[in-house]
Amino acid sequence: MPELTERAQFLLKALTERYIREGQPVGSRTLARDAGLRLSPATIRNVMADLEELGLVSSPHTSAGRIPTVQGYRVFVDTLLSVKPLDDALLNELRTNLDADSESRDLVATVSSLLSDATRLAGIVTLPRRKHASLQRVEFLPLSEKKVLAILVISDKEVRNCILRTEQAYSAAELQQYSNFLNQQFAGRDIDDVRGRLLSELRETRETLDRMMATALQMADQVLGQAEQGSDYVLAGQTNLMEFQELCNVATLRHLFEAFNEKRQILHLLDQCVENEGVQIFIGEESGYQMLDECSLVTAPYSVDGQVLGVLGVIGPTRMAYERVIPIVDATARILSAALNSRNKAPY
Amino acid sequence: MPELTERAQFLLKALTERYIREGQPVGSRTLARDAGLRLSPATIRNVMADLEELGLVSSPHTSAGRIPTVQGYRVFVDTLLSVKPLDDALLNELRTNLDADSESRDLVATVSSLLSDATRLAGIVTLPRRKHASLQRVEFLPLSEKKVLAILVISDKEVRNCILRTEQAYSAAELQQYSNFLNQQFAGRDIDDVRGRLLSELRETRETLDRMMATALQMADQVLGQAEQGSDYVLAGQTNLMEFQELCNVATLRHLFEAFNEKRQILHLLDQCVENEGVQIFIGEESGYQMLDECSLVTAPYSVDGQVLGVLGVIGPTRMAYERVIPIVDATARILSAALNSRNKAPY
DNA sequence: TGTTAGCACTCCCGGTCAATGAGTGCTAGA
DNA sequence: TCTAGCACTCATTGACCGGGAGTGCTAACA
Incomplete structure (x- = not known):
C-alpha cells in the first residue's frame, strides 16, 4: 500500500482504534476531534472517501460513520499497530500458573483458561503432537480373561493407556514376556518408525516365528494405531464470546459453537498456523470458514527443541x-514452550 | 388435586399438548376445536378461568391464549401424561451404538451423544462413581529420575494413571517390589477401606518398619487421593438448545452455558437424582437454580448390581x-445399566 | 493546490397513531 | 349447565413524522 499518504495511514489507525474501543461507526467530526490533527471534518471526509475507494473502510449506510473493512484491519494489524508491551503482573501470572509438571492434557487446559481469562475471549490450545515421538516403553497388564491393559510411555509426561480385547487369555507372565521383548526391540525409537517395522515384521514372520512374538507385535500395533489419532484441542471461555454485540445473534453463535464441537474445521485452520513462526492472525473471512466470518483468530505455535508441537491462540x-x-498470545506461546522445554531436559 | 373435574383435566392435557407442539398460547376457540369435546369456546373459557385460579395455567397478557404454568406441567407430567411406547428402531439404535467394551469415559460420552441425538436436546451423563469400588491392582513404573507412573486398575474397564513426583529416584526393581507388596496386601479390597488402612498404617509404622513399605504406602495414598475426586459429567448437544425460541436470548443462553462450564451447580442438582429410582423430572424453577428457570431436566439413575453409579438425562x-x-431417558438408563452389568460379569 | 465552510441530502431511529385480530370476561337466555 | 353475544383488552403491524448524525458536493479561501 504505498499509495497511502502518511495522513491517510494516521487516520485509518485512529479510526480503527476508536472503532475497536467504542464499537460505533466513526464520523468525520468525531475523528477530527479524536485524531488530534488540526483538520476540519470536511478534510477528513475527503480522506475517508479515498480510504473507502481503496476498500479499507466502509460505511454501513449513507449517513453513518465509517468502520474498517477486513482489508482495513489487515493494514492496521500489519503496518500501523503499536503493540502494547505486556504488563509484568500479567506475565507473572501466566508464568506462575503454569505448573510445568502436570500432564499434557491438564497443562493444555490450564493454558487455555489462562488465555481466555487474560484476553476475555475464547482461548484455544491444541494438544501437543510430536511428529517424531520416541517410544519410551510398553507394558501389558492382564485385566480380565480376554482383556489386556496396554500402557504406552512416550515421555515423562505423556502416557497413554488403552484396553485391548484379545482372542484368548494370556497370563501375566506371558504378557510380561511380550513387553520385555518389545521394549528390548523398540524402546527409544521413533513411534512411526516402530509402527512401520511392526507391520513389516508381522508380514514377514507370520509363519516362521513363534506365536508369542506375533501376538506381541499385533498388540503393539493396535495400541499405536489408537494412540496416534489424538489430534485435538482444548477450548476455554467460549461464553466470553456471548458478551460481544456483534456476535450476539443466536444463529451466529450457534454456527460457531457447532464448529467448536465438530472440531474438524477448527483443527484444519489451526494446522495452517503450525508452519508459520510467530503470531499469525486471521481476520474475518480470511479464515475461509463461514462460521468465523465475524471473528478473528490470533495464534502462535509452541514448540520444544525447535520442533513445533502445537498451536495456541484466541x-x-x-x-x-x-x-x-497479540502480545498475550505471543508471550503465552513462549512461556508454554519454555515450560515444556525445561521439564523435558530433566535427565532420564 | 381432587378438585379437578375430569373435564378440566382433559382440557389441561389438551392445552399442554397443543402448547408443547405449537409453542403458542392456546385460545379457547382453538382448544374447543382441538380437544374434540363438543363444547363451545365460552364453556372452555369458564374451565380455563378455574384452571387459572388453581395456578395451573396463565396467560401472558389479557388477550392471549393460555399456557401451562410450572404447576400445570407438573400435573400434566405426574397424572395426565400418556407416555409413548418407545419405537423399536430407536431402541435398537441405542442398543447397538453402545459398545459395552469401551472405557467408562468413552462410554459415557457415547451415551451422552445418543441421548442428545435421540431427543434433539442436550444430553448429560455423569461419570460412574462407585461408592465401594474394589482395587484390582496397582503398578508403578519409573518414568524419569524423580517421576513415577502409578497405574490403578479398578475394574476391567476402569483404569487410572497418574504421574507422581518423588523425593528421590527409585529403580524399576524397587518399584516392582512396592507394587507387589501393595497388591498382596490390598488387591480386591474396597478402595475407601484401603485408604483408611493406608493412613493408619502410615502413622503406626513410621519408625518401626523399613522405608520401602512407607514409600509404597505413601505413593498409593497419593494415587488414591487423586483418583477419587473425579466427580464429573459429559455433556453433548448443547447447541441443540439454541434452536428453541424460549431460550434464544443471549443472556439466558449465557447463564446456562456458564453453568455447564462451572459444573458445580449442575452436579449438585444431579446428585439429588441419585437417590430416586426411575425417572425424575425437574420443571422450570423447581430445580432451584436460576439458570434453569426456563428449562426442564429429565433424569434417571443407572446402576450395576443394584448399586447406583451415576445419573443420566437431558x-x-x-x-x-x-x-x-421420558421413555428415551428411561430406556437409555436401563440399556446403559445392562451394558455395564453384562461386562462386569465377565470372569476375571 | 490543499483546506474549509456551507448546504442539501440520505438514512437510521424512536415515537405516535390507527387498524387489525385474537382472545377474554361477563351477562343473559336456552 | 351450557352457550351465544357483546364489549373490552392488548399485542402486533404498518405508516408516518421529526430529529439527529453524517455524508457528498460545491464554492470560497489561504
Missing part, C-alpha cells in the same frame, strides 16, 4: 483489542 | 415433548 470478534491480545 | 426447554423424552 478467538474473538473481528473488533478485538489486537494491540493487547 | 436438559431442554420447559416446553419439551415429555411423552417422547
Whole structure:
C-alpha cells in the first residue's frame, strides 16, 4: 500500500482504534476531534472517501460513520499497530500458573483458561503432537480373561493407556514376556518408525516365528494405531464470546459453537498456523470458514527443541483489542514452550 | 388435586399438548376445536378461568391464549401424561451404538451423544462413581529420575494413571517390589477401606518398619487421593438448545452455558437424582437454580448390581415433548445399566 | 493546490397513531 | 349447565413524522 499518504495511514489507525474501543461507526467530526490533527471534518471526509475507494473502510449506510473493512484491519494489524508491551503482573501470572509438571492434557487446559481469562475471549490450545515421538516403553497388564491393559510411555509426561480385547487369555507372565521383548526391540525409537517395522515384521514372520512374538507385535500395533489419532484441542471461555454485540445473534453463535464441537474445521485452520513462526492472525473471512466470518483468530505455535508441537491462540470478534491480545498470545506461546522445554531436559 | 373435574383435566392435557407442539398460547376457540369435546369456546373459557385460579395455567397478557404454568406441567407430567411406547428402531439404535467394551469415559460420552441425538436436546451423563469400588491392582513404573507412573486398575474397564513426583529416584526393581507388596496386601479390597488402612498404617509404622513399605504406602495414598475426586459429567448437544425460541436470548443462553462450564451447580442438582429410582423430572424453577428457570431436566439413575453409579438425562426447554423424552431417558438408563452389568460379569 | 465552510441530502431511529385480530370476561337466555 | 353475544383488552403491524448524525458536493479561501 504505498499509495497511502502518511495522513491517510494516521487516520485509518485512529479510526480503527476508536472503532475497536467504542464499537460505533466513526464520523468525520468525531475523528477530527479524536485524531488530534488540526483538520476540519470536511478534510477528513475527503480522506475517508479515498480510504473507502481503496476498500479499507466502509460505511454501513449513507449517513453513518465509517468502520474498517477486513482489508482495513489487515493494514492496521500489519503496518500501523503499536503493540502494547505486556504488563509484568500479567506475565507473572501466566508464568506462575503454569505448573510445568502436570500432564499434557491438564497443562493444555490450564493454558487455555489462562488465555481466555487474560484476553476475555475464547482461548484455544491444541494438544501437543510430536511428529517424531520416541517410544519410551510398553507394558501389558492382564485385566480380565480376554482383556489386556496396554500402557504406552512416550515421555515423562505423556502416557497413554488403552484396553485391548484379545482372542484368548494370556497370563501375566506371558504378557510380561511380550513387553520385555518389545521394549528390548523398540524402546527409544521413533513411534512411526516402530509402527512401520511392526507391520513389516508381522508380514514377514507370520509363519516362521513363534506365536508369542506375533501376538506381541499385533498388540503393539493396535495400541499405536489408537494412540496416534489424538489430534485435538482444548477450548476455554467460549461464553466470553456471548458478551460481544456483534456476535450476539443466536444463529451466529450457534454456527460457531457447532464448529467448536465438530472440531474438524477448527483443527484444519489451526494446522495452517503450525508452519508459520510467530503470531499469525486471521481476520474475518480470511479464515475461509463461514462460521468465523465475524471473528478473528490470533495464534502462535509452541514448540520444544525447535520442533513445533502445537498451536495456541484466541478467538474473538473481528473488533478485538489486537494491540493487547497479540502480545498475550505471543508471550503465552513462549512461556508454554519454555515450560515444556525445561521439564523435558530433566535427565532420564 | 381432587378438585379437578375430569373435564378440566382433559382440557389441561389438551392445552399442554397443543402448547408443547405449537409453542403458542392456546385460545379457547382453538382448544374447543382441538380437544374434540363438543363444547363451545365460552364453556372452555369458564374451565380455563378455574384452571387459572388453581395456578395451573396463565396467560401472558389479557388477550392471549393460555399456557401451562410450572404447576400445570407438573400435573400434566405426574397424572395426565400418556407416555409413548418407545419405537423399536430407536431402541435398537441405542442398543447397538453402545459398545459395552469401551472405557467408562468413552462410554459415557457415547451415551451422552445418543441421548442428545435421540431427543434433539442436550444430553448429560455423569461419570460412574462407585461408592465401594474394589482395587484390582496397582503398578508403578519409573518414568524419569524423580517421576513415577502409578497405574490403578479398578475394574476391567476402569483404569487410572497418574504421574507422581518423588523425593528421590527409585529403580524399576524397587518399584516392582512396592507394587507387589501393595497388591498382596490390598488387591480386591474396597478402595475407601484401603485408604483408611493406608493412613493408619502410615502413622503406626513410621519408625518401626523399613522405608520401602512407607514409600509404597505413601505413593498409593497419593494415587488414591487423586483418583477419587473425579466427580464429573459429559455433556453433548448443547447447541441443540439454541434452536428453541424460549431460550434464544443471549443472556439466558449465557447463564446456562456458564453453568455447564462451572459444573458445580449442575452436579449438585444431579446428585439429588441419585437417590430416586426411575425417572425424575425437574420443571422450570423447581430445580432451584436460576439458570434453569426456563428449562426442564429429565433424569434417571443407572446402576450395576443394584448399586447406583451415576445419573443420566437431558436438559431442554420447559416446553419439551415429555411423552417422547421420558421413555428415551428411561430406556437409555436401563440399556446403559445392562451394558455395564453384562461386562462386569465377565470372569476375571 | 490543499483546506474549509456551507448546504442539501440520505438514512437510521424512536415515537405516535390507527387498524387489525385474537382472545377474554361477563351477562343473559336456552 | 351450557352457550351465544357483546364489549373490552392488548399485542402486533404498518405508516408516518421529526430529529439527529453524517455524508457528498460545491464554492470560497489561504
